[in-house]
Amino acid sequence: CRVRHYTFRVVTKNSTKLCSTKPIVTVNGQFPGPTLYAREDDNVLVRVVNHVKYNVTIHWHGIRQIRTGWSDGPAFITQCPIQPGQNYVYNFTITGQRGTLLWHAHILWLRATVHGALVILPKRGVPYPFPKPHKEVVVILAEWWKSDTEAVINEALKGGLAPNVSDAHTINGHSGPVANCSSQGGFTLPVESGKTYLLRIINAALNEELFFKIAGHQLTIVEVDATYVKPVKLDTIVIAPGQTTNALITADQNSGKYLVAASPFMDSPIAVDNLTATATLHYSGTLANAPTTLTIPPPQNATAVANKFITSLRSLNSNKYPARVPLTIDQKLLFTVGLGINPCPTCKAGNGSRAVASVNNVTFVMPTTALLQAHYFNISGVFTTDFPGNPPIVFNYTGSGPSNLQTTNGTKAYRLSYNSTVELVLQDTGIIAPENHPVHLHGFNFFAVGRGLGNYNPNTDPQNFNLVDPVERNTIGVPSGGWVAIRFRADNPGVWFMHCHLEVHTSWGLKMAFLVDNGIGPSQSILPPPSDLPQC
Ligand code: C2O
Numbered sequence: 001c002r003v004r005h006y007t008f009r010v011v012t013k014n015s016t017k018l019c020s021t022k023p024i025v026t027v028n029g030q031f032p033g034p035t036l037y038a039r040e041d042d043n044v045l046v047r048v049v050n051h052v053k054y055n056v057t058i059h060w061h062g063i064r065q066i067r068t069g070w071s072d073g074p075a076f077i078t079q080c081p082i083q084p085g086q087n088y089v090y091n092f093t094i095t096g097q098r099g100t101l102l103w104h105a106h107i108l109w110l111r112a113t114v115h116g117a118l119v120i121l122p123k124r125g126v127p128y129p130f131p132k133p134h135k136e137v138v139v140i141l142a143e144w145w146k147s148d149t150e151a152v153i154n155e156a157l158k159g160g161l162a163p164n165v166s167d168a169h170t171i172n173g174h175s176g177p178v179a180n181c182s183s184q185g186g187f188t189l190p191v192e193s194g195k196t197y198l199l200r201i202i203n204a205a206l207n208e209e210l211f212f213k214i215a216g217h218q219l220t221i222v223e224v225d226a227t228y229v230k231p232v233k234l235d236t237i238v239i240a241p242g243q244t245t246n247a248l249i250t251a252d253q254n255s256g257k258y259l260v261a262a263s264p265f266m267d268s269p270i271a272v273d274n275l276t277a278t279a280t281l282h283y284s285g286t287l288a289n290a291p292t293t294l295t296i297p298p299p300q301n302a303t304a305v306a307n308k309f310i311t312s313l314r315s316l317n318s319n320k321y322p323a324r325v326p327l328t329i330d331q332k333l334l335f336t337v338g339l340g341i342n343p344c345p346t347c348k349a350g351n352g353s354r355a356v357a358s359v360n361n362v363t364f365v366m367p368t369t370a371l372l373q374a375h376y377f378n379i380s381g382v383f384t385t386d387f388p389g390n391p392p393i394v395f396n397y398t399g400s401g402p403s404n405l406q407t408t409n410g411t412k413a414y415r416l417s418y419n420s421t422v423e424l425v426l427q428d429t430g431i432i433a434p435e436n437h438p439v440h441l442h443g444f445n446f447f448a449v450g451r452g453l454g455n456y457n458p459n460t461d462p463q464n465f466n467l468v469d470p471v472e473r474n475t476i477g478v479p480s481g482g483w484v485a486i487r488f489r490a491d492n493p494g495v496w497f498m499h500c501h502l503e504v505h506t507s508w509g510l511k512m513a514f515l516v517d518n519g520i521g522p523s524q525s526i527l528p529p530p531s532d533l534p535q536c
Contacts, residue, residue, distance in 0.1 A: 062102070217235075
């Protein structure tokens with residue numbers, strides 16, 4: 001293993017897309033940002049230098065950060081922000097993980113343009129558990145607004161309304177041709193006939209779950225969220241913000257150009273947003289002006305296509321990569337996740353009310369001191385540990401009419417004892433929102449042992465849990481009007497954020513934190529804070 005040094009300069013850069021130019025916040029002037037390469041067991045040091053007018057933090061999404069919560073990144077959860085003109089070195093070791101993840105800003109909506117790939121190669125000499133690809137290509141999906149994204153969310157929060165949807169989706173920074181803007185090219189993926197490529201697909205979009213498909217070619221899924229899965233061949237994948245998917249594609253045609261499409265998935269039949277980003281798979285030797293073989297992206301509400309992908313994923317569960325599913329459970333938790341409406345006399349646009357989101361009827365209020373600092377230094381008054389382990393109001397999904405939407409505000413964490421095993425059922429209240437909630441847990445991977453529609457039934461549903469080879473992830477879609485059950489071992493002391501990775505829902509309060517404690521005091525379990533840790 002070795003030490004990898006990176007410098008991330010957070011700088012403003014003018015960017016032109018959809019025929020209009022705006023300044024965006026970037027890392028090193030790049031959109032998407034630079035790919036961070038490392039190997040399993042490496043120690044990674046990233047110096048983040050803030051040259052912009054905003055407070056900044058960076059999160060290494062999916063990196064477990066064992067005992068190094070100070071480097072996890074969510075603002076006011078594990079650190080105070082890096083203020084303009086300041087810098088901070090994220091210092092972590094990659095233990096027991098290899099695959100594709102992403103890094104992104106974890107404050108306000110800066111993630112819109114501050115994100116990039118995090119590629120962890122296996123230890124030197126350790127092969128992939130699938131045929132070695134000819135080449136590897138990072139494919140980052142994102143969203144683009146013509147207006148300033150900070151303004152978009154700030155206005156929405158002030159007025160009480162939902163923020164504007166994006167103006168385009170992008171594949172590696174390009175939307176592909178769009179109406180009324182001829183200069184807009186698309187990303188090109190060059191291939192040679194007969195060769196196999198590994199696509200490292202990342203959804204870095206703020207608010208959109210996406211379908212991804214390539215005309216005339218099948219995708220063989222071999223990994224999700226940096227965990228190996230049993231290879232499965234499909235023509236369409238679905239990927240939620242925060243999720244990653246590695247897929248092999250064999251260039252099994254002789255020549256030609258083939259359309260690559262990324263389009264939104266929402267259960268709703270209401271067309272909120274039907275923008276498709278396109279790129280081109282280009283066989284070597286094919287003329288630039290040759291016609292492109294097109295593909296029809298699934299309709300926005302193609303839930304069956306999404307479910308086919310989701311339910312076909314299984315952990316590889318080989319001798320080398322066993323699925324260590326906790327079989328005995330110390331704590332069973334049930335959390336409702338959902339959206340609601342609260343009164344807001346000052347919300348003009350929302351007519352006196354505002355959208356809110358909650359977990360177990362608690363709308364999380366961001367503290368002004370980081371929770372991890374408060375925990376480590378025993379600062380009282382920052383958060384409480386009375387987050388409810390079950391819905392305070394029994395939830396009964398009927399599929400019609402809003403109910404159970406009352407929320408209370410609080411900065412509450414749920415305490416887990418160190419090394420205990422946890423089963424958490426996430427129940428969507430799915431009445432208002434047509435989307436899945438892609439819930440992301442920091443600090444852990446978990447096994448998705450069960451999934452269903454309607455109300456979770458604690459008496460009958462566990463009989464169908466997969467405890468042998470369930471997929472292991474860090475971000476899971478809680479189906480609209482349904483539930484998922486996840487299991488993990490709380491083997492990482494610290495404070496760990498859990499939230500919906502649709503950024504608008506995080507802004508509305510669909511977030512909470514776990515406090516994992518060994519009972520002998522945090523200073524004996526978490527490493528001490530680095531000397532350059534930003535202060536609030
Ligand atoms: Cu990818 Cu808390 O985030």
